[in-house]
Amino acid sequence: MTIRRFQQLAHWGAFTAVVEDGRLVRCEPFARDPAPSKMLDSMPAMAYSPTRILKPAIRRSWLAARDRTLRGADDYIEVSWDEALKLVADELGRVRAERGASGIFGGSYGWSSAGRFHHARTQVRRFLFSAGGCVDQAGNYSWGAAQFLLPHVIGTHAPVSGRVTDWASVVAHTRLMICFGGLALKNGQVTSGGAGAHTMEQWLARARAAGIEFVVISPNRNDAPALLDAQWIGVRPNTDTALMLGMAHTLISENRHDRAFLQSHCIGFAALENYVSGAADGVPKTAAWAAAICGVEAETISTLARRAASMRTMMTLTWSLQRAHHGEQPYWMAIALAAMLGQIGLPGGGFAFGHGSMNAVGEPRADFPSPEFGAGLNPASQAIPVARLTDMLEQPGAQYQFNGGRHTYPDIDLIYWAGGNPFHHHQDLNRLARAWAKPATVVVHDSWWTATAKRADIVLPATTPLERDDIGGSSRDNFMFAMQRAIAPVGQSRDDFDIFRELAARAGHEHAYTEGRNTREWLQEIWKHVRDGAATKGATLPAFDAFFAQGWVELPPPAPGRDDYVLFDAFRIAPDAHPLHTPSGKIELFSDTIAAFDYADCPPHPAWLPPAEWLGAEAARKHPLHLITIQPPDRLHSQMDPGPLAQANKVAGRERLGLNPVDAAARQLVDGDTVRLYNNRGACLAGVVIDTALIEGVAAMATGAWLDIAADGLERNGNPNVLSVDIGTSQLAQGPSALSVLVQVEKWSA
Numbered sequence: 001m002t003i004r005r006f007q008q009l010a011h012w013g014a015f016t017a018v019v020e021d022g023r024l025v026r027c028e029p030f031a032r033d034p035a036p037s038k039m040l041d042s043m044p045a046m047a048y049s050p051t052r053i054l055k056p057a058i059r060r061s062w063l064a065a066r067d068r069t070l071r072g073a074d075d076y077i078e079v080s081w082d083e084a085l086k087l088v089a090d091e092l093g094r095v096r097a098e099r100g101a102s103g104i105f106g107g108s109y110g111w112s113s114a115g116r117f118h119h120a121r122t123q124v125r126r127f128l129f130s131a132g133g134c135v136d137q138a139g140n141y142s143w144g145a146a147q148f149l150l151p152h153v154i155g156t157h158a159p160v161s162g163r164v165t166d167w168a169s170v171v172a173h174t175r176l177m178i179c180f181g182g183l184a185l186k187n188g189q190v191t192s193g194g195a196g197a198h199t200m201e202q203w204l205a206r207a208r209a210a211g212i213e214f215v216v217i218s219p220n221r222n223d224a225p226a227l228l229d230a231q232w233i234g235v236r237p238n239t240d241t242a243l244m245l246g247m248a249h250t251l252i253s254e255n256r257h258d259r260a261f262l263q264s265h266c267i268g269f270a271a272l273e274n275y276v277s278g279a280a281d282g283v284p285k286t287a288a289w290a291a292a293i294c295g296v297e298a299e300t301i302s303t304l305a306r307r308a309a310s311m312r313t314m315m316t317l318t319w320s321l322q323r324a325h326h327g328e329q330p331y332w333m334a335i336a337l338a339a340m341l342g343q344i345g346l347p348g349g350g351f352a353f354g355h356g357s358m359n360a361v362g363e364p365r366a367d368f369p370s371p372e373f374g375a376g377l378n379p380a381s382q383a384i385p386v387a388r389l390t391d392m393l394e395q396p397g398a399q400y401q402f403n404g405g406r407h408t409y410p411d412i413d414l415i416y417w418a419g420g421n422p423f424h425h426h427q428d429l430n431r432l433a434r435a436w437a438k439p440a441t442v443v444v445h446d447s448w449w450t451a452t453a454k455r456a457d458i459v460l461p462a463t464t465p466l467e468r469d470d471i472g473g474s475s476r477d478n479f480m481f482a483m484q485r486a487i488a489p490v491g492q493s494r495d496d497f498d499i500f501r502e503l504a505a506r507a508g509h510e511h512a513y514t515e516g517r518n519t520r521e522w523l524q525e526i527w528k529h530v531r532d533g534a535a536t537k538g539a540t541l542p543a544f545d546a547f548f549a550q551g552w553v554e555l556p557p558p559a560p561g562r563d564d565y566v567l568f569d570a571f572r573i574a575p576d577a578h579p580l581h582t583p584s585g586k587i588e589l590f591s592d593t594i595a596a597f598d599y600a601d602c603p604p605h606p607a608w609l610p611p612a613e614w615l616g617a618e619a620a621r622k623h624p625l626h627l628i629t630i631q632p633p634d635r636l637h638s639q640m641d642p643g644p645l646a647q648a649n650k651v652a653g654r655e656r657l658g659l660n661p662v663d664a665a666a667r668q669l670v671d672g673d674t675v676r677l678y679n680n681r682g683a684c685l686a687g688v689v690i691d692t693a694l695i696e697g698v699a700a701m702a703t704g705a706w707l708d709i710a711a712d713g714l715e716r717n718g719n720p721n722v723l724s725v726d727i728g729t730s731q732l733a734q735g736p737s738a739l740s741v742l743v744q745v746e747k748w749s750a
C-alpha cells in the first residue's frame with residue numbers, strides 16, 4: 001500500500017489529504033489550526049458519494065424535443081464529452097446570435113471553491129465575458145443590503161467586504177461589547193477563501209479574560225457561547241432597529257449623547273433627533289415604545305444605553321440582521337447609535353459588522369495581497385441585483401428600481417451556472433421553479449447532483465479541489481496555501497477551466513479566455529502577484545516551485561498595539577484631512593442622496609419600518625411563528641449535506657427545527673416528532689428539537705438541506721427556502737429578505 005499526503009484547503013479549513021493507493025481516506029487538520037472544523041470529516045465520503053456526477057448528462061425531454069417544462073421531474077441520458085460540448089456550444093452560439101449578451105444569464109452566484117484559480121463562478125463569468133458578455137449579478141446574499149447602503153452613509157462598504165476594528169484593538173480597549181445577532185461559534189468554522197487558523201474562539205476567550213462584558217442580543221441564546229458569560233437579551237426577530245431607537249431615545253432624553261462628535265463628524269443628526277423625539281411624526285421612540293415592538297423590557301433597553309455611554313463600547317452586528325426586509329435600517333441605525341456614543345474611530349470603540357458571522361472577521365493581518373484571480377470586465381455591462389433572479393426570469397422587460405436608478409429586466413433564454421446552488425440559496429423556491437421553466441436552456445457544472453443540477457438540461461461534471469492543483473487563501477487570514485492535486489478526477493469529471501477552454505476554442509475566443517496560459521502558468525502568475533506585492537511590503541516569499549512543494553506560507557504577524565486596525569481612526573483625528581467618501585465627507589445620518597431617491601421603503605434617515613412578515617404583522621395570525629434560517633453548524637450552505645457529519649445531526653431523517661417548549665406544547669409536539677412547516681408559499685418537513693434557548697414565537701432551522709420536492713408539492717428534507725419570501729430588502733439595495741418569514745407548524749405523519 002502506498003500512502004501519500006497532500007496539502008489542501010477548503011472554505012472550512014486547511015488540511016492534509018491522506019491518500020492510500022490513490023484513494024482519499026482522511027483529511028487531517030492543518031497543524032497550525034487551533035480549532036479545526038469537523039466538516040473535514042465529511043470530505044472523503046463526499047469525494048466518492050453516489051451523488052457525484054460521473055459523466056456529462058442531458059435531460060431526456062430537452063434532448064428529444066427541447067422541452068422546458070419537465071425540469072426537476074425528468075431523467076438524464078449520459079453522453080460523451082464531445083456530444084455534450086457540442087450541444088453547449090451550439091446553444092450558446094444560437095442565443096448569442098439571436099439575442100446577444102442580454103439573452104444569457106451568467107451571474108452564477110455561489111461560493112464555489114476556496115481555490116482561487118478554479119473558482120467556478122469566476123471562471124464561468126470570465127468565459128462568458130470573453131465571448132461578448134452576459135447578464136451578471138451585483139452584490140451577494142451575505143451582505144447585499146449593507147453593500148449598497150453603507151457607501152451612502154460612511155462612503156465605503158469596507159466594514160463588510162474588508163476590515164473592521166480588529167480583535168487586538170477590542171481585547172486591549174473595549175469594556176462592553178454589544179453583539180446584535182451574537183457570536184455563534186458555528187459560524188466561525190468558515191472563511192471565504194479558506195481558513196488556515198480558526199481563531200474566533202481564542203479571541204472570544206481572550207476578550208473575556210480581559211474583562212470585557214458581553215451583551216448578546218438575539219432571539220436565540222445559543223448565539224452567546226457559554227465562555228462569554230454574556231447577558232442575553234432575547235429580541236423578536238427583525239426588530240433590532242426599534243431596540244436601537246429606544247436606546248437612542250434614552251441617550252437623548254438624558255443628554256448622554258456626544259453632541260460634539262455628532263457636530264464635528266456627522267451630518268443630519270437634527271432630522272434623526274426629531275424622529276426619535278417624536279417631533280417629526282408624533283411618536284416618541286421611547287424605550288417603552290421599543291419594548292412593545294421588540295419584546296425586550298424598557299428598563300433593559302435604557303440600562304443598556306446608559307452602560308454603553310459610560311464605557312468604551314464596541315457594537316457589532318452579524319450580517320444576518322441585514323438579510324431581512326428593510327435590512328438597511330438596523331445597519332444605519334447602529335452607525336447612528338455609535339455616532340451618538342461618540343466612540344467611532346477610537347480603539348475598541350464604535351461599530352463593526354460580522355465578528356459573529358465568519359471566522360477571521362477582525363483577525364489582525366498585515367496589509368498584504370492575497371491570491372486572486374479575476375473574471376475581467378463584462379463587455380455587456382449588465383447586471384441584476386443578486387437576489388432579483390426570479391423577478392428577472394418571470395418579468396422580462398419589466399422595470400425596477402435599484403440604488404437610485406431605473407432598470408429593465410432582460411429576456412433570458414439561456415442560464416449558465418457553475419459554482420453555486422440557486423435551488424439552495426434563493427428564496428421562495430417554488431416560485432423560482434416556475435420562473436426557471438421559461439428559458440430555452442439551462443447549463444450547470446457541479447460535482448454533485450444538487451437540486452440545481454437536477455433542474456438543468458445539460459449537466460457537466462466538474463472536478464473537486466482534491467482533483468486539481470490550485471492556490472487558496474483568504475484576505476482575512478494569515479496563511480496562504482498550495483492546493484495539491486491529491487486524487488484522480490472522479491468519473492469523467494473535468495476542471496471547469498478545461499471545459500470552458502474547450503468551449504472557447506470551439507467558439508473561436510480561446511485566447512481571450514485563457515490569455516495563452518494553461519493551469520500551471522496561471523497558478524504561477526497568481527503567485528507572482530502575491531510575491532511581488534509582498535516584496536513591496538518588505539517580505540520575501542518563496543518562488544512558485546518552492547511554495548508549491550512546501551504547501552503553505554505564513555504572513556509576518558502585525559505588531560500588537562502599533563498595527564491594530566481601528567476603523568476610521570484617521571477620520572476621527574482629522575475629519576477635514578481624511579474625509580469619508582460621502583457627499584458631505586462625514587457620516588450621513590440623513591442622506592440627501594437617498595432623500596432624492598424618494599423610496600418609501602428606505603427613508604433618508606434610519607427608521608423603524610415593520611417588515612412584511614414579523615411577529616407583529618397581520619399575517620402572524622395565520623402563520624404565528626417567525627422562522628429564522630441560520631447558517632448550518634455541520635456544512636457550508638448546501639455543500640456536504642449528504643455527508644456523514646450533517647446526516648448524523650438529522651432528526652427523524654430530516655433537518656432539525658428548533659422550537660421553544662411553549663410553542664411545542666401548544667402543538668403537542670415532543671423531541672423527534674416530524675412536523676410540517678407551511679405558509680402560503682410552500683411546505684416542508686422537519687424533525688423537532690425542543691430548545692429553551694429560543695424565545696417564544698421563534699422557530700429556528702439551518703439552511704442547506706438538499707431540496708427534495710415530492711410530486712405532492714411537499715418538500716421532504718427540510719429546505720426552508722420553500723417558505724422564505726422573495727422580496728428585495730428595499731428598492732435601494734434589493735438585497736435578499738431571507739430572514740423575514742412567518743410559518744405555521746403542525747405534526748405530520750406520513
Ligand SMILES: Nc1nc2c(c(=O)[nH]1)N[C@H]1C(S)=C(S)[C@@H](COP(=O)(O)OP(=O)(O)OC[C@H]3O[C@@H](n4cnc5c(=O)[nH]c(N)nc54)[C@H](O)[C@@H]3O)O[C@H]1N2
Nearest residue numbers: 110111112120141142419420421425445462637638639738
Ligand atoms: N433562507 C436563507 N437562505 C440563504 C441564506 C440564509 O441565511 N437564509 N444565506 C444565503 C447566503 S449568505 C449565501 S452565501 C448563499 C450560499 O449559496 P451558495 O453559495 O449557492 O451555496 P453552496 O451550497 O455553497 O453552493 C455552492 C455550489 O458550488 C458547487 N461547487 C463547489 N466547488 C465547485 C467547483 O469547483 N466547480 C463547480 N462547477 N461547482 C462547484 C458546490 O458543489 C455547490 O453545489 O445562501 C443564501 N441563502
Ligand SMILES: Nc1nc2c(c(=O)[nH]1)N[C@H]1C(S)=C(S)[C@@H](COP(=O)(O)OP(=O)(O)OC[C@H]3O[C@@H](n4cnc5c(=O)[nH]c(N)nc54)[C@H](O)[C@@H]3O)O[C@H]1N2
Nearest residue numbers: 142181187217218220237238318319320357630631636637
Ligand atoms: N458553519 C457555517 N458557518 C458559516 C456558513 C455556513 O454555511 N456554515 N456560511 C457563511 C456565510 S456565507 C455567511 S454570509 C455568514 C453569515 O453570517 P450570519 O448572517 O451572521 O449568520 P446566521 O447564522 O444567518 O445568523 C447569525 C445569528 O443571527 C441570529 N438572528 C437571526 N435573525 C435575527 C434578528 O432579526 N435579530 C438578531 N439580533 N439576531 C438574529 C440567529 O439566531 C443566528 O444564529 O456565515 C458564514 N459562516
Ligand SMILES: [Mo]
Nearest residue numbers: 140141142143
Ligand atoms: Mo453568505
